[in-house]
Amino acid sequence: MMISTGAPRKLESYVCGEWTRGTGDGVPLLNAATGTPVALVDSTGIDFRGALAWGRDRGGRALRAMSFHERALMLKAMGLALMEMKEEFYAESLATGATRADAWVDIEGGIGTLLAFASKARRELPNTRVLVDGDVEPLSKDGSFIGQHIFTPLQGIAIHINAFNFPCWGMLEKIGPNLLAGVPFIVKPASQTAYLTELMCRRMIDSGILPDGAIQLISGSAGDMLDHVTGQDAVTFTGSASTGQKLKTHPAVIENATRFTMEADSLNASVLGPDAAPGSEEFDLFVKEVAREMTVKAGQKCTAIRRVIAPRQHVDALIAALSAQLDKATLGNPADEGVRMGPLASLDQRDEVRARIAELQADAEIVAGNPDDVRIVSGDAEKGAFLNPVLMLCNSPFAAQAVHDVEAFGPVSTLMPYDTMDEAVELARRGKGSLCASVFTDDPSVAEEMVIGMAPFHGRVLIGNRRSAKTSTGHGSPLAPLVHGGPGRAGGGEEMGGMRGVKHYMQRTAVQGAPRLLSAVTGRWIEGADSQQGTHPFRKSLSELQIGDQLVTASRQITQADVEHFAEFTGDTFYAHMDSAAASANPFFDDRVAHGYLVASFAAGLFVDPAPGPVLANYGVDNMRFLTPVYFGDTLQVRLTCKEINPRATADYGEVRWDCQVTNQDHAVVAQYDVLTMVAKTWAET
Ligand code: NDP
Secondary structure (H helix, E strand, O other): OOOOOOOOEEOOEEEOOEEEOOOOOOEEEEOOOOOOEEEEEOOOOOOHHHHHHHHHHHHHHHHHOOOHHHHHHHHHHHHHHHHHOHHHHHHHHHHHOOOHHHHHHHHHHHHHHHHHHHHHHHHHOOOOOOEEEEEEEEOOOOOOOEEEEEEEEOOOOEEEEOOOOOOOHHHHHHHHHHHHHOOOEEEEOOHHHHHHHHHHHHHHHHHOOOOOOOEEEOOOOOOOHHHHOOOOOEEEEEOOHHHHHHHHOOHHHHHOOOEEEEEOOOOOEEEEOOOOOOOOHHHHHHHHHHHHHHHHHHHOOOOOOOEEEEEHHHHHHHHHHHHHHHOOOOEOOOOOOOOOEOOOOOHHHHHHHHHHHHHHOOOOEEEEOOOOOOOOOOOOOOOOOOOOOEEEEOOOOOOOOHHHHOOOOOOEEEEEEEOOHHHHHHHHHOOOOEEEEEEEOOOHHHHHHHHHHHHHHEEEEEEEOHHHOOOOOOOOOOOOOOEEOOOHHHOOOOEEOOHHHHHOOEEEEEEEEOHHHHHHHHOOOOOOOOOEEOOOHHHOOOOOOOOOEEEEEEEEEOOHHHHHHHHHHHOOOOHHHHOHHHHHHOOOOOOOEOOHHHHHHHHHHHHOOOOOOOEEEEEEEEEEEEOOOOEOOOEEEEEEEEEEEEEOOOOOEEEEEEEEEEEOOOOOEEEEEEEEEEEEOOOOOO
């Protein structure tokens, strides 16, 4: 059991498949609220070169042998197992200074992120090991030479160097994408809160869900780890800009062009729209959001609102409302009920924040909260790292520097007035690139101008208003399906963003060649690749179907009576189908034409095999295009080719994508699309 009572335990690292302790004495880590020792951390003596090599070789090989869906199911199993054990993590988290609500973001937010990746991957990725990126690029007139981009997993290791503020989420949001991609990882949490990451890793390893070598942990310093990176590895870093820049310019990182994703200081802004006057719902929402961002995790969030930008005429009202809201933040030991805000992670961290407040005072005055006179209801006032929320006011933000440069990583925000919307946008941009921004407005023109003005400087922008008040996930919450990261000062990195994040651990390669050979590489049928005809493909189960199985149907003529019947039956009496003069006045047609949906319906009538069989359902079409007008008397024919087969790992059916091409009597393609069906894995003809 890891709960920190009694003598501090010495944290262990997990490298090359074994738990190991550093050979040094270890650095003591203290409870943030009480100052009592929690653990000792030390990584002296670890063979970092060996650890990276072992991960690449063992873990990479095992993960790459799995398909996307198999890896997604592995993540799901891991997420569910961790969720079962969540109370153990909450208990351990108290020592970091996190309240239950703070820890929810870190623990359940992190596990939820893993589960979100697992489910998105099974919905959005094929059950293959290679990803196709974009369409086939025709490179020759006769179709004998084409290009196709593909993604394959990097054959290195993902190295995650994390910050102290999210010991669980910081790891889980990164390992979801790298494991899905088929890349193993080694995580190095920040020492200050490494005991919680160590506990979670221990539980992950004990579960036996991940293959050997997929997971490694460094408790303590990173030693010479970065000396051994290769061009197939990917390093992610979250922390201070100064450390980030040092690591990003590490000689081995530069020499090998190792992928390096950095997330560092970010002076995120939130703007009160000019329409959101005191008394409006948006004003109240803004006050709540700013106060929440200042106090959740005691402001130790990379996405917290550091700069509050508001119309000059509302500044006094805003200070009054924010002060009242911040007064409700009851400070104390997060282990105690009723405590709304815990301490910072360490006394050093509090000293840092106080020093940053002093720097901000060059430009701004404190208008609420005293950083030196701490009011707590529990915890140790001397040894606990408590700090009141501090609101500052900078009356001349265009003449100021520190407020746009200094990140006080705690419960500190600076209010800045603006007179015009251009000024508001310009102030947001002075952060030189941030992870996120928000604007509170109910006016579409304000939303448009502010978001388009701020977007190039931000990875994410949230619009807050009355309509989304109850459902909004909030300014400071990075989400699995959305991009997290920001340009410039925020580090220039990008994480998550749904399946975009998986591709950060894969190589995009343009492959050129003949269709038959490219089809073999991608596992997808491509126009011009081999095809075979015989038994109707709808009579074949998933286990019998082959890529390239093809049906060429009989022909069917389209008559005026067909079109008129369809028009009357469906109610679609659009003039192009019904009125010869109007149709021929249209630049695209010479006369009345058949409905595109009639063409698609006749195509289905031509290609289906009606008797019960292994095809269970048609669940949609992709990329439907009507390419040539169909006139009365034209004759249609369909070529249906099995393009992609995706067996579901946990069901007795899978998805089959069919290339469907409809041509006329002149062999011109009139319609082209992918038909999507569910097909049973096995089927016995009766
Ligand atoms: P650091 O940059 O010092 O540490 C971040 C991570 O880098 C930690 O895991 C740390 O390990 C590791 N690290 C430090 N030096 C090296 C090195 N030479 N080689 C390899 N790894 C290294 O940031 P802190 O966590 O100490 O936080 C300091 C400040 O950073 C905060 O006060 C805040 O201003 C900012 N910060 C910003 C965040 C953001 O996303 N915007 C998030 C967190 C912090 P170890 O802990 O073992 O030293």
